[in-house]
Amino acid sequence: xxxxxxxxxxxxxxxxxxxxxxxxxxxxxxxxxxxxxxxxxxxxxxxxxxxxxxxxxxxxxxxxxxxxxxxxxxxxxxxxxxxxxxxxxxxxxxxxxxxxxxxxxxxxxxxxxxxxxxxxxxxxxxxxx
Numbered sequence: 001x002x003x004x005x006x007x008x009x010x011x012x013x014x015x016x017x018x019x020x021x022x023x024x025x026x027x028x029x030x031x032x033x034x035x036x037x038x039x040x041x042x043x044x045x046x047x048x049x050x051x052x053x054x055x056x057x058x059x060x061x062x063x064x065x066x067x068x069x070x071x072x073x074x075x076x077x078x079x080x081x082x083x084x085x086x087x088x089x090x091x092x093x094x095x096x097x098x099x100x101x102x103x104x105x106x107x108x109x110x111x112x113x114x115x116x117x118x119x120x121x122x123x124x125x126x127x128x129x
Contacts, residue, residue: 009065012058013037016113022066027126029066033079033119034058035112048085048117052092055120060096068124070096078106079119089118 007022007029008014015021015032022031036044036051037058044054056070063069078093080086086106094101102122112119 007062007066009061011039011061011065013039013041016041022062024066024126029063029068029122029124029126031059031062031066031122031124033077033121034062035114035116035119037114037116043114043116048088049092051117052089052120055118056092056096059120059122063122063124066124067126069128070124071099072125072127073097073102073122074125075123076102076104077121078104079109079112079121080106081109081112081115081117083108085117093120 005024006020007024009021012021012034019032022029034055036054038044038054039061044051060070063073076097078089080089
């Protein structure tokens with residue numbers, strides 16, 4: 001039976017509820033959705049590109065704390081407050097996931113925590129690329 005291990009890092013914002021930043025199960029790492037908060041909990045107020053960059057910075061920090069990396073991501077889910085931001089989010093996303101990008105879904109949602117514009121979660125393989 002696979003063990004379950006909780007991942008925590010100060011390099012990304014702490015969980016703001018009863019959940020973990022990430023969980024390792026077997027050879028997979030499952031991240032919680034990352035939003036544009038700085039590690040100190042301050043919300044990034046910039047445009048959707050600034051918000052997306054912070055989300056991806058947080059995601060990288062959680063992946064690395066769990067023993068993975070963006071290159072090992074197999075699936076992302078992108079939650080958008082406004083699907084009209086899709087192309088702008090996609091351009092920033094491509095800065096991180098350009099070579100052999102993971103599978104991905106993108107959905108518009110009614111509202112996100114702290115009224116931010118974007119949230120991204122990932123599933124990744126453990127280990128170095």
